[in-house]
Amino acid sequence: MGLQLTNAQFNQVLARLSAKYAIYAPKNFPLEGRYSDTDMVRYDGITQVEDIVFERKSDMSAKEIVTPINETIMFFFNGQVQESKIPQKEILIFARACDINGFKRLDDIFLRNSETPDYYYQRRRNKIKFIAIECPSQGWDTCFCVSTQTNDTSDYALAVKSTGESLKIEIKDQEFAEYFADFAQNSTCQYQYQPVLENELKLTLPVINSQEVLTRLKNHPMWKEYNRRCVMCGSCTVNCPTCSCFTTYDVKFATDSETGAGERRRMAASCHVDGFTDMAGGHTFRTSAAERMRFKALHKVHDHKQRFGDNMCVGCGRCDDRCPEHISFSSMIQKMHTAVEQIKQELNHDSK
Numbered sequence: 514m515g516l517q518l519t520n521a522q523f524n525q526v527l528a529r530l531s532a533k534y535a536i537y538a539p540k541n542f543p544l545e546g547r548y549s550d551t552d553m554v555r556y557d558g559i560t561q562v563e564d565i566v567f568e569r570k571s572d573m574s575a576k577e578i579v580t581p582i583n584e585t586i587m588f589f590f591n592g593q594v595q596e597s598k599i600p601q602k603e604i605l606i607f608a609r610a611c612d613i614n615g616f617k618r619l620d621d622i623f624l625r626n627s628e629t630p631d632y633y634y635q636r637r638r639n640k641i642k643f644i645a646i647e648c649p650s651q652g653w654d655t656c657f658c659v660s661t662q663t664n665d666t667s668d669y670a671l672a673v674k675s676t677g678e679s680l681k682i683e684i685k686d687q688e689f690a691e692y693f694a695d696f697a698q699n700s701t702c703q704y705q706y707q708p709v710l711e712n713e714l715k716l717t718l719p720v721i722n723s724q725e726v727l728t729r730l731k732n733h734p735m736w737k738e739y740n741r742r743c744v745m746c747g748s749c750t751v752n753c754p755t756c757s758c759f760t761t762y763d764v765k766f767a768t769d770s771e772t773g774a775g776e777r778r779r780m781a782a783s784c785h786v787d788g789f790t791d792m793a794g795g796h797t798f799r800t801s802a803a804e805r806m807r808f809k810a811l812h813k814v815h816d817h818k819q820r821f822g823d824n825m826c827v828g829c830g831r832c833d834d835r836c837p838e839h840i841s842f843s844s845m846i847q848k849m850h851t852a853v854e855q856i857k858q859e860l861n862h863d864s865k
């Protein structure tokens with residue numbers, strides 16, 4: 514059983530929710546898109562249904578809410594250190610299945626990768642609940658979430674499907690039922706969240722089943738084309754819902770130099786960009802675009818799975834949408850699969 518509320522009725526629910534929750538959703542930013550005269554859809558605070566973009570996949574992922582691209586994490590003054598403050602409210606995020614699954618991957622890295630969870634991630638993550646947005650039946654043309662098995666989610670408090678003038682709503686977390694109490698009698702409908710079951714784009718992910726296969730894949734000529742094509746801008750990693758790398762740097766306030774006043778900031782980093790692997794002794798790993806691409810690709814569809822059980826890539830297709838050089842990560846995955854199968858055949862042949 515679900516509810517169907519007009520947008521105006523749902524706005525009343527949002528008004529009630531906003532007393533306890535900061536509510537985020539994909540929102541349109543006119544003329545901020547990648548090309549002239551195009552819009553950008555990215556996450557921001559919302560107060561009404563009309564703010565939410567349902568008909569487009571957001572250009573940026575929801576990870577910005579919990580790991581902002583640039584964030585002050587602490588302040589220094591007179592030898593004292595003070596952590597930055599975040600808003601007190603709980604957080605509700607309207608998100609699609611790929612983004613909700615993306616948070617599971619971020620949790621792996623920030624909360625489970627070492628004995629000490631990342632404090633600055635955790636302080637926001639603990640506050641988050643999701644409102645799942647139902648996608649169009651096949652998603653969009655660059656989506657491949659069915660291939661990455663991230664097309665479905667059960668991690669939501671509410672789920673919604675927009676019909677334009679109204680919303681169909683599934684209330685999964687009964688803590689939220691009270692917010693809909695005024696409409697419970699007269700607005701019922703048959704609605705339950707439906708995941709995408711088939712994408713237009715269908716991929717077979719590589720299965721790297723031995724160290725020998727991995728070594729040969731690393732040395733495969735397929736990577737060389739990216740030396741010509743990838744300009745190492747890092748744009749693909751900034752909007753990837755699962756890329757989590759960051760760097761930190763200190764800013765001294767010039768006017769307060771005597772007190773040592775300043776702040777420490779955390780800023781998104783990218784394995785595609787110069788400086789990412791610079792060592793104190795002057796050495797740098799992976800200087801070529803091909804090596805960096807190989808590193809990222811293996812991280813997305815092999816390394817993370819080895820460590821945590823799930824592939825890191827959630828098949829959102831945003832890197833394909835975003836790359837200024839029109840490099841398709843989904844095509845790369847398919848090439849990796851073909852190369853891995855060839856390598857396995859060669860190894861079988863060699864062992865005979």
Ligand code: SF4
Binds near residue numbers: 826
């Ligand atoms: S690698 Fe590309 S398709 Fe995979 S999760 Fe990141 S942005 Fe989405």
Ligand code: SF4
Binds near residue numbers: 743744745748
């Ligand atoms: S793959 Fe595309 S978006 Fe990513 S670093 Fe290379 S050129 Fe930039």
